Amino acid sequence: MTSSASLSSSNRFSRISIIGAGHIGSTLAQILLEKSIADVVLLDIISGWPQGLALDLIEAMAVYRNDRQILGTNDYADTADSDIVVITAGQPRTPGMSRDDLLKINSKTVVDVAKAAIAHSPNAIFIVVTNPLDVMTYLVWETLGVPPERVIGMAGILDAARFQAFIAIELGISVADINALVLGSHGDLMIPLPRYSTINGIPITEIMDQNIISKIVERTRNGGAEIVQLIKTGSAYYAPAASISVMVESILKNQNRLLPCSAYLHQKYGLDKIFLGVPCWLGSQGVREVLEIDLTDAEQAQLINCEQKVRQNIKRAKEMLAM
Ligand code: APR
Numbered sequence: 293m294t295s296s297a298s299l300s301s302s303n304r305f306s307r308i309s310i311i312g313a314g315h316i317g318s319t320l321a322q323i324l325l326e327k328s329i330a331d332v333v334l335l336d337i338i339s340g341w342p343q344g345l346a347l348d349l350i351e352a353m354a355v356y357r358n359d360r361q362i363l364g365t366n367d368y369a370d371t372a373d374s375d376i377v378v379i380t381a382g383q384p385r386t387p388g389m390s391r392d393d394l395l396k397i398n399s400k401t402v403v404d405v406a407k408a409a410i411a412h413s414p415n416a417i418f419i420v421v422t423n424p425l426d427v428m429t430y431l432v433w434e435t436l437g438v439p440p441e442r443v444i445g446m447a448g449i450l451d452a453a454r455f456q457a458f459i460a461i462e463l464g465i466s467v468a469d470i471n472a473l474v475l476g477s478h479g480d481l482m483i484p485l486p487r488y489s490t491i492n493g494i495p496i497t498e499i500m501d502q503n504i505i506s507k508i509v510e511r512t513r514n515g516g517a518e519i520v521q522l523i524k525t526g527s528a529y530y531a532p533a534a535s536i537s538v539m540v541e542s543i544l545k546n547q548n549r550l551l552p553c554s555a556y557l558h559q560k561y562g563l564d565k566i567f568l569g570v571p572c573w574l575g576s577q578g579v580r581e582v583l584e585i586d587l588t589d590a591e592q593a594q595l596i597n598c599e600q601k602v603r604q605n606i607k608r609a610k611e612m613l614a615m
Pocket residue numbers: 311312313314315316317335336337338380381382383384385394398401404405421422423424526527528529532
């Protein structure tokens with residue numbers, strides 16, 4: 293629990309600030325507290341909203357007899373000395389909108405948020421969630437001026453989880469045995485990789501019909517839009533929040549898990565100075581290393597396609613920011 297004034301600095305536990313206390317931010321706060329992964333500062337632009345959610349979560353933790361702390365605030369001073377800052381501030385998609393439609397609205401938001409947050413947590417690792425993801429991650433990195441390993445976008449874990457869920461549903465088997473891999477940009481051009489997707493080590497290409505795999509790949513690409521179409525007033529949040537929590541845990545516990553994330557590429561996959569979804573090890577310093585895996589010519593061409601789209605949108609975003 294916490295007082296409403298600030299998080300206790302005695303008995304300091306890992307501290308995560310979540311900027312944007314909307315669907316994803318508030319769900320993430322709940323997961324981090326329930327699993328005792330970190331104390332949480334929940335910040336939003338709307339006055340009273342994060343404070344109310346924090347109070348509700350304090351009361352929920354009292355039900356569980358859980359002493360993790362949470363503070364709701366509109367003041368960045370309360371986020372001071374965060375180990376990790378998660379940026380979920382911005383607008384989600386509504387039906388018919390692509391993630392790129394969010395470009396203009398969300399670019400300014402993430403730049404403002406990044407500036408305000410780093411001023412109080414100069415050593416934090418930043419996890420970016422706001423869409424269009426790879427573009428926003430780049431803008432945050434450029435705004436912060438920190439080493440690129442400290443800025444990571446959340447996408448690949450979510451996309452791979454969708455792929456895994458659809459394989460499990462199709463085969464009627466446990467999702468526990470399935471490992472899928474999705475690279476590239478978080479959007480229609482994402483690259484689900486069936487030959488790197490396995491059921492206990494056996495590639496799904498040896499188990500499933502190619503037609504079925506193609507359908508699942510397509511459903512994975514549209515996984516976010518499928519949910520937007522159903523919810524109508526917003527986008528997915530349970531699976532995104534769960535995916536962020538896995539990244540947070542790997543960083544705070546220095547687990548060095550190999551997770552697909554939007555990471556900075558420096559002479560990797562033949563690319564430079566861009567954020568794209570690739571497998572990387574996440575530990576206490578953020579991205580410990582990006583893993584380069586073998587891609588076929590067709591897969592490499594798809595990755596370059598993603599890169600070009602992301603670069604184009606970074607340029608557009610910068611032009612809009614300059615206006
Ligand atoms: N500073 C702080 N909070 C902000 C700001 C800002 N400048 N601008 C908006 N917010 C807050 C909103 O008040 C809202 O509470 O961000 C929150 C966003 O929450 P939701 O609208 O519920 O959106 P959510 O579903 O959580 O998605 C957030 O993540 O996956 C992406 O596409 C998604 O870009 C969207 C983001």
